[in-house]
Amino acid sequence: MEALGRVEPRYGRESLADVLPSALHALGVPGEPDHLGLAAQLDGVRRVAVVLLDGLGWHQLPAAARHAPTLADIVHGRLGTARRITSGFPSTTPVSLVTLGTGAAPGSHGIVGFTLNRPGTDQVVNHLHWTDAPDPAVWQPLPTAFTRAQHAGLAPTVVTNPAFTDTGLTRSAYRGARLGPGVAADAVADEMLAALPDSRLVYGYLPDVDRAGHDWGLGSAQWQEAAASADRLLTRLVDALPPDTALLVTADHGQLDVPPDRRIDLDRDPRLTEGVAVVAGEPRVRYLHTAPGAEQDVLATWRGVLGDAAWVVPRAEAVASGWFGEVPEAHLQRIGDAVVVCRDRWIVLASAHETPRLSEMIAFHGSNTATEMEIPLLVVRR
Numbered sequence: 100m101e102a103l104g105r106v107e108p109r110y111g112r113e114s115l116a117d118v119l120p121s122a123l124h125a126l127g128v129p130g131e132p133d134h135l136g137l138a139a140q141l142d143g144v145r146r147v148a149v150v151l152l153d154g155l156g157w158h159q160l161p162a163a164a165r166h167a168p169t170l171a172d173i174v175h176g177r178l179g180t181a182r183r184i185t186s187g188f189p190s191t192t193p194v195s196l197v198t199l200g201t202g203a204a205p206g207s208h209g210i211v212g213f214t215l216n217r218p219g220t221d222q223v224v225n226h227l228h229w230t231d232a233p234d235p236a237v238w239q240p241l242p243t244a245f246t247r248a249q250h251a252g253l254a255p256t257v258v259t260n261p262a263f264t265d266t267g268l269t270r271s272a273y274r275g276a277r278l279g280p281g282v283a284a285d286a287v288a289d290e291m292l293a294a295l296p297d298s299r300l301v302y303g304y305l306p307d308v309d310r311a312g313h314d315w316g317l318g319s320a321q322w323q324e325a326a327a328s329a330d331r332l333l334t335r336l337v338d339a340l341p342p343d344t345a346l347l348v349t350a351d352h353g354q355l356d357v358p359p360d361r362r363i364d365l366d367r368d369p370r371l372t373e374g375v376a377v378v379a380g381e382p383r384v385r386y387l388h389t390a391p392g393a394e395q396d397v398l399a400t401w402r403g404v405l406g407d408a409a410w411v412v413p414r415a416e417a418v419a420s421g422w423f424g425e426v427p428e429a430h431l432q433r434i435g436d437a438v439v440v441c442r443d444r445w446i447v448l449a450s451a452h453e454t455p456r457l458s459e460m461i462a463f464h465g466s467n468t469a470t471e472m473e474i475p476l477l478v479v480r481r
Contacts, residue, residue, distance in 0.1 A: 102469035110204045110424045113184040119244035120202040122147045128251040145343040146299040152329045154309025156353020157183045157473040166323045167330030179479035186352050188422040189384040190471040193226035195351030200272030202244045204424025213381040216388050218432035223379050229267035239271035246275030248300045256294040258303040284328045288335035312354040312462035340481040348477035353470045354462040361444050366451035382446035383465030386435025394436045408445040441466050
């Protein structure tokens with residue numbers, strides 16, 4: 100079920116940024132805050148396995164549970180507990196992976212969008228295809244929760260696609276952890292279970308649900324198969340967890356299907372390109388970097404053309420809203436002069452700037468609706 104009302108990220112209370120610090124607190128790591136109150140729930144636990152199911156937001160759980168009996172047992176309290184938390188903003192994968200990995204809000208770690216303009220240039224960094232430039236240690240300067248876990252002697256392990264081992268995104272989100280290979284559900288389960296005897300913090304990532312939503316839509320047979328695949332991973336972990344281990348399951352965002360008549364292509368409307376020097380972000384949240392002196396005209400034009408389809412605000416207003424958390428001066432210019440946040444089920448494509456695959460996708464995410472922002476935190480104890 101889609102919930103299209105606006106949701107604010109709950110940093111420092113109930114957000115994706117609070118998951119690993121709370122888990123580390125429960126494992127006895129000094130100085131880690133327990134905003135999620137996991138210490139009592141995980142009393143006696145010596146190791147924690149964390150799974151991130153890409154794209155499986157809170158509002159997708161009822162549909163997924165029909166094809167995922169283990170997930171259903173957790174959600175309905177027969178096997179564990181379920182609560183609703185929020186992703187960071189924008190509600191998109193690179194932002195969320197670094198938010199989870201650092202335990203910090205996007206403004207602090209600096210990955211504040213799917214793609215970002217490198218300040219002072221006309222270059223755009225695509226965080227899924229990011230290698231050495233900019234330097235990940237500079238672009239994302241915070242230590243990760245995995246580094247803190249390593250220093251505390253927890254020997255953390257991250258299980259993810261080996262094709263991304265040397266990318267800037269992996270180094271930004273997971274540095275400090277040993278990396279183990281795993282793409283499909285069974286491989287991720289194998290690697291996580293193999294790591295648990297020696298690692299007190301093991302994290303695994305599964306992309307299936309997100310990919311199926313993008314390619315086929317949330318009502319498709321392919322999406323249902325992806326939900327079943329995610330459940331196979333959970334089932335294997337639950338059945339084989341060591342007795343002193345807890346399993347935490349979360350997501351990076353939800354998704355919603357976007358119909359053809361809710362798609363605006365900025366590159367097909369000259370009014371929307373006038374005064375815009377660099378386009379970044381993604382279809383649900385656009386960052387517009389304007390030519391000198393053009394900011395006010397761009398804001399007025401976009402508000403007039405998009406109307407109720409989006410909030411169109413200047414950078415200062417977006418930052419002051421708290422969407423990103425605190426944003427240090429070093430990260431401010433990564434956010435556009437104008438920020439376009441799509442309402443309802445609208446998107447803004449940029450066909451001349453981005454791959455055709457984006458215009459072919461069915462489901463999207465990134466904005467601040469409840470469907471996109473609200474994610475689960477499931478807890479299973481052995």
